[in-house]
Each structure stands twice: as C-alpha cells, then as structure tokens.
Amino acid sequence: MPGWFDLSVPVVTGMPVYPGDPEVTVAPALRVPADGVNVLRLHLGSQSGTHVDAPYHVDDDWPRLDELPLDRFAGRAVVADVRGLPARTPITPGLLAPALSHLRLAPCGILLLATGWSAHWGSTRYLAHPWLTPQAAEALVEAGIRTVAVDALSVDPTPAPGEPVTGCGLPAHRVLCGSGGVVAENLTGLERLIGAGDVEVFLFPLRLPAADGAPVRAVARVNRPVGEGRCRTLPLPWQS
Incomplete structure (x- = not known):
C-alpha cells in the first residue's frame, strides 16, 4: 500500500469544533460573474478542523507556533492501534x-494514535473519545516522541454537553x-x-505569528510495505 494518504477533515461551514471554540463559516466573498474571480471568506478558530497545538496553547510562557522547529511537523511515525476502546476510556502506558517497545528498537519522532474515533466525526459521540493519561504522555516523551497526532477531538478528555469547559487542566x-512537543488533533x-511499513507524516501549519496553533493539511506517505519499514503499526495484545 505505498502511496500518499490525506488525513485531514474538510473545512466546511458548521463543522464540529471543541466546545466554546469559534464556529466555522465558509462562504463566497467574490464571484466570477460580478468580480472576475472566485474568493472564499473564512471564519474559523486556530484550533479548527485538523490542526496542531503549540506549547503556547496551554501556557503563556511556552513557545509559540512560529518559535518551534519545522521538524516538529514532519518525520517518520509509528502508529499505535488502540481501536475498539469504549467511550471515554483512558489510554494508559500499558495500552x-x-x-x-517498538520505539526502543526503532526511534521515531511522531506517534499516530489511532482510536478509530474519526468514524464519529459530526455526531455528539465524537466528544466521548478515549484520552491519553498524563502517565502515558510521559512515557511517550521518555521514548523520544515529540509530536502526538490523534484521530479524535483532543488527547485529553472533552467535556460532555452541558459540562463546564474551563478547569479541566489539559494534563x-x-x-x-x-517537553517542547506538538499535539495534532482531528485527524481522520x-x-x-x-499494518503499513515505513510511514512519514507531514503536519505543516499555517504561518501564524505568535499563534497557539493552526489548521494543517495532514498527509502521510507510506514508502515501503509491511516488514520493510523502520516504524510500523503494532497491535494491542487483544488484537494479536
């Protein structure tokens, strides 16, 4: 299955956003019949759709988006397959x-956390995704991971409808x-x-000065079949 894979959700009016974030609107601003060109007007937040979070997103004293090295947004990746977990399940170091174990043998800079939750994009169930425990996040940092990308709304638990958004802490x-790392969310x-072999991932954001994050066009390239790559998907014990 070598080739290119688009891992991004489309940016459209009314698309899902994190509770409290700006709603997304995409509409014509100029049209060929009247203006000679087609131009869209976009209204969205920096965390809209498939996006990356800079450290500044959670702490005023941490690096902003344009202060991060470009290698945070591209590199070889390993896929952690944690599909099949129930709603709101914590993803622990054991999972x-x-x-x-594979990262100790073949270091990679990017972890793709495949929860399968992108199947719920557009429904209220999308808010009830599994989430990464702080201990699991620490284990990834210790293993050399500097970018974690997930096919869910957040690496932390998302409040259910009606629950307060503030005070969750985003551990x-x-x-x-x-650790100076990057979080990418809403991949699909x-x-x-x-089961892929040598996977490269590209998550380059819009160049927004002093930003907390930005939308990205998330893309993967599979270079070699299973068994020939340095970084590959590893099943959980119940998936073996």
Whole structure:
C-alpha cells in the first residue's frame, strides 16, 4: 500500500469544533460573474478542523507556533492501534506498551494514535473519545516522541454537553507541550495506515505569528510495505 494518504477533515461551514471554540463559516466573498474571480471568506478558530497545538496553547510562557522547529511537523511515525476502546476510556502506558517497545528498537519522532474515533466525526459521540493519561504522555516523551497526532477531538478528555469547559487542566497537553512537543488533533482515516511499513507524516501549519496553533493539511506517505519499514503499526495484545 505505498502511496500518499490525506488525513485531514474538510473545512466546511458548521463543522464540529471543541466546545466554546469559534464556529466555522465558509462562504463566497467574490464571484466570477460580478468580480472576475472566485474568493472564499473564512471564519474559523486556530484550533479548527485538523490542526496542531503549540506549547503556547496551554501556557503563556511556552513557545509559540512560529518559535518551534519545522521538524516538529514532519518525520517518520509509528502508529499505535488502540481501536475498539469504549467511550471515554483512558489510554494508559500499558495500552501503548507495544508501540513503546517498538520505539526502543526503532526511534521515531511522531506517534499516530489511532482510536478509530474519526468514524464519529459530526455526531455528539465524537466528544466521548478515549484520552491519553498524563502517565502515558510521559512515557511517550521518555521514548523520544515529540509530536502526538490523534484521530479524535483532543488527547485529553472533552467535556460532555452541558459540562463546564474551563478547569479541566489539559494534563496530557501539558506533558507533551511542556517537553517542547506538538499535539495534532482531528485527524481522520488513520486506520488506513495500520499494518503499513515505513510511514512519514507531514503536519505543516499555517504561518501564524505568535499563534497557539493552526489548521494543517495532514498527509502521510507510506514508502515501503509491511516488514520493510523502520516504524510500523503494532497491535494491542487483544488484537494479536
């Protein structure tokens, strides 16, 4: 299955956003019949759609988006397959053990966390995704991971409808971003990379000065079949 894979959700009016974030609107601003060109007007937040979080997202004293090295947004990746977990299940170091074991043998800078939750994009169930415990985030940092990308709304638990958004603390964000790392969220279609060989991922954001984050066009390139790559998907014990 070598080739290119788009891992991004489309940016459209009314798309899902994190509770409290700006709603997304995409509408014509100029049209060929009247203006000679087609131009869209975009209204969205920096955390809209498939996006990356800079450390500044969770701490005023941490690096902003344009202060991060470009290698945070591209590199070889390993896919941790944690599909099949119930709603709001914490992802512990034990669940990541196969990926952590592989990282000790074949270091990679990016972890793709495949929860399967992108299947719920557009429904209220999308808010009830599994989430990364701080201990699991610490284990990833210790293994050399500097970018974690997930096919869910957040690496931390998202409040249910009606619950307050403030005060959750975003502990996994703080561990990953506190190491100078990057979090990417709202990826889609990670299951297509499960069982792949040598995977490269590209998550380059819009160049927004002093930003907390920005939308990205998340893309993966699979270079070699299973068994020939340095970083690959590893199943959980119940998936073996």
